[in-house]
Amino acid sequence: MRAALLYGQMRVDGPDHMRQSLENHSKLVARLKLNTEQSDKLRSLLLEARSYTCEQLEAIKAIWPDLDNLIYFLFEEEDRLKRSVEKVNHEIQTRLQAVIADAENLAFEVTDLSPNEIKSRAQRVLDVALALDTVIQTLGEYLKEYNFEKRPIAHLVREARRVYRVEALRHGIDIRIRFIGAPPLIEMSHRHIQLAINNLVHNAVKYSFRGSPGRGRFVWIIGQPEGNLYRLVFENFGVGILKEEIDKGIIFEDGYQGKLTQGEHRTGSGKGLFFVKNIIERHHGRIEVDSRLVAEEDTLEGKPHVNRFTIYLPYQQPNED
């Protein structure tokens, strides 16, 4: 009953929703091996499902004795979506909490602070707000329009370092940048590339092993030309990525979180890398990932890996004529 009601909740409004609804229905028909007549009858029943009676439900079961499987499948899907929403909500609320806390503390303490301290604390509020913006924009709905223009890639890299610097330092990590040769201007939709770089830097910090006195940890961002592309490498030392996740590309799937990242103290929505890949490919670039085990011994944080995410961006976008 619940499965039917879930479908019945969908109002078939507009061409996009109709297309999505029909696609979902086709997949389901294939999955449950319904014939054409069954498929048509089921679809018309499901579209009327808002006010289902017991008789109508019985009618569905008569066509489709396997209704239980669909219900379980839909429940699993619903549960998966709820968990995904919960993860995103958690990420957003956590960052928002930091903004509110830093801002209120600054407001209450401003009379006790020197001008430099005020500036530093206000910058901190801004940086956390920018980190929150990155999380929100990763949801994908806000930045549909790409606007290409030439921008200095170095500015975006330095901005990302600034936004995540304090969080990194709390982990005992220093974010370092190296440009081989003069960093160029690149034709890009700079809001999108900024978000992509922010995501990669944030991931590098989040999944780094923590530093301690006498054992510094670094996240490296290295830029250099490579033929007619510009290459940016984001490297860290920390939690690894399984080879099969890289080889099958599932590390870039929407909502996927690497198995080795499900450790003791790291949360995330699983949307960042999916978002990054889309942005880079929209720029006619590509992204590669490499994760190498450096020691077999398990530490408290897991087995240590050197991880590299490499993005390649063309200096200019091709003419779309």
Add this chain to the structure above:
Amino acid sequence: MPKTIIWIEDDTDIIDSVVRPLEKANYIIIRLRTVKEVLDSIDKLRQSDLILLDMILSPSNTHHEFGRYPGLSLLREIRGRHQINVPVVALTVVNQEEVIRQLRELGVADIIRKPVRPSELKARVEKALVQSR
């Protein structure tokens, strides 16, 4: 004698400033970030004056049985197996009715939804401490 608050939260690195007014008021804040750290610190919990508890801790390789809301499972463990009756204030983004119901059944002193202003957190923690006397 300064009062001790155990703060069970996996994102202390990001939201550490929310407890700043409490620290400025000389409360000792002990941060525990994982299920393992909490279970290894039972004596500290027992000797504390209040526990500030998040529901969502990172999934743990070693404590899958703590489920979707490890904070809730930890609270059951603390109250049940370890018989620790220190007042607990839940500080969480989780808003599901079922989770709230279970928290109330487990006798939490207060449920505070994030994001919260640091001044409000301090006020509600202090209220919980007063009510627990």
